[in-house]
Amino acid sequence: MDADNPLYAISYVSESLIPEDQLDEQLAAIQGKSHENNAASGLTGKLIYCRNFFVQRLEGPKNAVDAAMARIRKDSRHTGFKVISMQRLEERLYAEWDQLGVITDGPLLDELDGTLQHLASRPVLSVSDEEVSVMLSTLEAAANSDR
């Protein structure tokens, strides 16, 4: 990885605008596109959908991460896009682009639940450091499970 284009990771949260009756179809479309584009640009990471919120982490060469984020943040299927972490990486946390995780129950939901309930009642822009750390550790737990 050259100095101008280091290995990099960005995580964000956003609120879904997808109507309930289109959810399965739209999540499948996002998963399909992400799988295709991310593999082609050397991006890895994970997208979680949970109670109307998205939490995503993307890792890869900085240029590729920035280009993908610029596209994703303009997507009309979500709003309140908020970057919660940006960092240079020595090595990837995710070896590949994971399947979209839809969390409807289980320990990960319990972990995220308080944070998301709280987020739902106010602008997503006011995410606290503590909430960021809960979401990142949930993503990390998701990275270390299901594989």
Ligand SMILES: Cc1cc2nc3c(=O)[nH]c(=O)nc-3n(C[C@H](O)[C@H](O)[C@H](O)COP(=O)(O)O)c2cc1C
């Ligand atoms: C929550 C969310 C996450 C997304 N994640 C990705 C992603 O990781 N990679 C990607 O290429 N597109 C992702 N997309 C889709 C992009 O916004 C955009 O529709 C897509 O990249 C366009 O690809 P195309 O120019 O090849 O048609 C995501 C969309 C949403 C709503």
